[in-house]
Amino acid sequence: xxxxxxxxxxxxxxxxxxxxxxxxxxxxxxxxxxxxxxxxxxxxxxxxxxxxxxxxxxxxxxxxxxxxxxxxxxxxxxxxxxxxxxxxxxxxxxxxxxxxxxxxxxxxxxxxxxxxxxxxxxxxxxxxxxxxxxxxxxxxxxxxxxxxxxxxxxxxxxxxxxxxxxxxxxxxxxxxxxxxxxxxxxxxxxxxxxxxxxxxxxxxxxxxxxxxxxxxxxxxxxxxxxxxxxxxxxxxxxxxxxxxxxxxxxxxxxxxxx
Numbered sequence: 001x002x003x004x005x006x007x008x009x010x011x012x013x014x015x016x017x018x019x020x021x022x023x024x025x026x027x028x029x030x031x032x033x034x035x036x037x038x039x040x041x042x043x044x045x046x047x048x049x050x051x052x053x054x055x056x057x058x059x060x061x062x063x064x065x066x067x068x069x070x071x072x073x074x075x076x077x078x079x080x081x082x083x084x085x086x087x088x089x090x091x092x093x094x095x096x097x098x099x100x101x102x103x104x105x106x107x108x109x110x111x112x113x114x115x116x117x118x119x120x121x122x123x124x125x126x127x128x129x130x131x132x133x134x135x136x137x138x139x140x141x142x143x144x145x146x147x148x149x150x151x152x153x154x155x156x157x158x159x160x161x162x163x164x165x166x167x168x169x170x171x172x173x174x175x176x177x178x179x180x181x182x183x184x185x186x187x188x189x190x191x192x193x194x195x196x197x198x199x200x201x202x203x204x205x206x207x208x209x210x211x212x213x214x215x216x217x218x219x220x221x222x223x224x225x226x227x228x229x230x231x232x233x234x235x236x237x238x239x240x241x242x243x244x245x246x247x248x249x250x251x252x253x254x255x256x257x258x
Contacts, residue, residue, distance in 0.1 A: 014203070022199040026192040033191040037184050047175035050131045051138035053146035054167040057082055057124040082124060085163065086117045089128065089149050097148045102141055115145065125166070135172045142169040 088094065095108040104111065118127045128149070130142040146165045153163050 010204070015200075018199050018203050019196065022195060026195045029195050030188040030192040034184055034188040037187050038179070038181075041179050041184070045177075045179055046133060048131050048133055048177045049135040049138045049172040049174075050129050050176040051135070051142040051169035051172055052127050052129040053142045053165065053169045055085075055126045055128060055146055055150065056164045056166040057085055057126060058162065058164060081162075082119055082126065085126060085149075085153070086119060088153070089117055089126075089145075090115065094145070094149055094152060097152070098141065098145050101144050101148070104141070114141075130169075131176060139169050139171045 090112055092108045095111050098104070099106060099108070099111060114131055116129045116131075118129070119125065120127075128142060128146050130138045130145060132138045132141065146168070150163045150165045154161055
């Protein structure tokens with residue numbers, strides 16, 4: 001015996017019909033999830049502030065030379081040393097000096113988590129960023145960090161100015177990690193899609209004949225007549241007697257009195 005596989009055909013009109021049935025539930029769920037997620041994030045979120053100092057890595061000419069006599073080789077060497085500086089700037093020797101000068105209750109490893117170093121491609125400019133929960137603390141640590149690093153490198157090289165603190169940081173007036181409304185709206189959208197998915201699965205798994213149109217669609221038969229569901233009748237009372245009328249689920253027919 002050959003087994004016939006049951007195929008479910010879903011048209012765009014079916015998808016639209018499912019959407020019309022559940023759009024208001026999707027809207028309610030999306031609004032509720034938006035309010036809930038934003039409330040939770042707002043209650044648990046901690047603002048962080050980032051301060052950044054700018055350091056210019058340079059290689060000055062030998063003693064007696066002028067600044068204008070810096071050769072291409074000097075620039076190349078300074079650019080090459082950027083990678084070394086990016087490693088040295090987060091070394092324990094530098095971090096310990098910053099901790100001591102700022103009286104920070106942190107270890108060198110803990111402080112390293114709050115700092116970062118970036119470099120513009122093909123330039124001798126480095127950005128030292130410090131992120132803390134206080135704007136004043138972030139600025140103080142960033143400025144101290146930049147000064148300590150520049151002094152340490154220049155002293156190590158025999159007093160020659162190899163790096164220069166080009167610009168101190170500004171005290172940040174806005175958090176660097178604001179609550180992302182795009183994330184909140186994305187979560188609400190996913191919740192609404194899940195609601196639609198539940199209705200879609202129910203539609204696919206529902207193999208009952210719920211309307212005369214289903215007989216014509218799935219059985220290819222013409223409907224000659226239909227019997228209203230008794231559950232769609234509503235009992236009402238007039239002055240002289242009770243009568244029954246069809247509810248909102250009934251599509252047609254006449255009123256039946258009793």
